[in-house]
Amino acid sequence: MGGAQKWLRGIGIVGVVIAVILGAGWVLVGPDWRALIAHPPSGRDVLFWSNAQRDAAFRMMDRLPLIIESRPIPRGETVRPLPEGAPLDLSAEIDLDAYLDAQNAAALVILQDGKIRLERYGNRFAPEGRWTSFSVAKSLTSTLVGAAIADGYIESLDDPVAKYIPDLAGSPYDDVTVAQLLTMTSGVAWNEDYEDPASDVALFDKAEPQPGAHGIVTYMRGLARAHPPGEVWNYSTGETNLIGILVSSATGKPVSDYLSEKIWAPYGMEQDATWLLGQDGHEISGCCIQAATRDYARFGQFILDGGVTADGPILPSDWLPSATLKQADIGEAGFGYGFQWWTRDDGAFMADGIFGQGIFIDPARNLVIASNANWTSALGLRDGEWPARDAFYTAVQRALDAEAAE
Numbered sequence: 134m135g136g137a138q139k140w141l142r143g144i145g146i147v148g149v150v151i152a153v154i155l156g157a158g159w160v161l162v163g164p165d166w167r168a169l170i171a172h173p174p175s176g177r178d179v180l181f182w183s184n185a186q187r188d189a190a191f192r193m194m195d196r197l198p199l200i201i202e203s204r205p206i207p208r209g210e211t212v213r214p215l216p217e218g219a220p221l222d223l224s225a226e227i228d229l230d231a232y233l234d235a236q237n238a239a240a241l242v243i244l245q246d247g248k249i250r251l252e253r254y255g256n257r258f259a260p261e262g263r264w265t266s267f268s269v270a271k272s273l274t275s276t277l278v279g280a281a282i283a284d285g286y287i288e289s290l291d292d293p294v295a296k297y298i299p300d301l302a303g304s305p306y307d308d309v310t311v312a313q314l315l316t317m318t319s320g321v322a323w324n325e326d327y328e329d330p331a332s333d334v335a336l337f338d339k340a341e342p343q344p345g346a347h348g349i350v351t352y353m354r355g356l357a358r359a360h361p362p363g364e365v366w367n368y369s370t371g372e373t374n375l376i377g378i379l380v381s382s383a384t385g386k387p388v389s390d391y392l393s394e395k396i397w398a399p400y401g402m403e404q405d406a407t408w409l410l411g412q413d414g415h416e417i418s419g420c421c422i423q424a425a426t427r428d429y430a431r432f433g434q435f436i437l438d439g440g441v442t443a444d445g446p447i448l449p450s451d452w453l454p455s456a457t458l459k460q461a462d463i464g465e466a467g468f469g470y471g472f473q474w475w476t477r478d479d480g481a482f483m484a485d486g487i488f489g490q491g492i493f494i495d496p497a498r499n500l501v502i503a504s505n506a507n508w509t510s511a512l513g514l515r516d517g518e519w520p521a522r523d524a525f526y527t528a529v530q531r532a533l534d535a536e537a538a539e
Contacts, residue, residue: 180327195423202410204387212403213403240255266429270417274377279449301354319367334370338417373419374411396442402424433492433502487508489506
């Protein structure tokens with residue numbers, strides 16, 4: 134569920150490959166660079182890279198500054214510890230090795246009560262590495278809306294979007310509220326087909342911005358209305374990108390800086406992260422944070438903790454109960470959509486990104502599961518990775534219930 138794309142630009146991959154080989158030599162560049170050199174991304178669109186190209190690039194997408202730009206998300210001076218808990222035994226529920234292999238998993242971190250119960254890595258990835266988030270970023274972006282409300286930058290979820298993005302005035306977004314943007318119920322037409330090169334999700338970052346406007350705003354202005362606002366849910370990465378513009382416009386800060394200020398630094402993330410930029414120089418807010426899997430897990434724990442950092446609560450008291458509750462019917466039994474969170478009817482909720490990125494949060498069990506992978510297809514439906522991961526979440530819940538009953 135979910136996703137976006139990033140475009141290669143600048144001097145191109147060939148120039149970087151030559152520079153790396155001449156500057157350091159094949160052996161010295163390390164396995165990540167060697168994999169990228171052996172499988173350089175073809176074309177500009179990640180949605181249409183091969184499996185080998187994705188394996189090489191997903192851990193490297195913010196380390197190619199001549200090709201793809203990013204903005205730092207600095208950590209703070211203090212790291213929030215993740216102490217070791219009792220090892221979690223899943224053997225009665227699942228063959229873990231077989232599951233991780235079928236997922237083409239890079240990382241899996243399971244926290245309960247803020248402690249690491251299970252941590253595994255694969256696909257040449259390690260704890261010190263950083264993996265792309267894809268649409269997991271959507272849930273971080275929406276959380277910044279809550280922070281901006283608490284800080285007084287955004288007055289109300291009932292405000293029209295154009296109040297904060299004036300360039301949307303006179304567009305199909307004229308009558309759309311901030312809440313409808315968060316729940317993807319704007320009624321504005323959008324095609325999120327990851328396998329169609331003519332879909333909106335494959336084209337939006339290629340839009341030439343109008344003078345003084347963001348490229349994504351220019352693109353979204355040109356869309357048509359499909360339904361009245363608030364009536365129909367339709368998944369749209371473009372709308373999360375608008376949320377990022379809205380937060381930046383309201384706060385006067387890049388969303389990377391605001392994320393660092395409100396969450397990344399004060400909560401104690403272990404590593405700096407980065408946020409990849411679109412061609413208009415703004416963060417692709419519906420996608421593309423590059424971070425350590427442990428820090429994705431820490432973000433899940435931050436949400437589980439109620440949005441509290443060393444500086445105190447950063448969200449309105451009613452934000453998370455609303456954000457993580459089913460606000461829109463997505464037409465799939467057992468699931469719904471909140472404020473850029475996928476919800477399950479059992480009370481758990483998820484941040485979800487294409488090709489196997491996820492943060493699963495279950496308040497009833499004080500559980501966080503962070504995972505990164507490279508599935509064979511964007512949605513993980515062709516070879517069953519997404520259903521297998523959802524079943525894995527349930528298997529972990531059952532294992533914890535059995536453990537508690539002993």
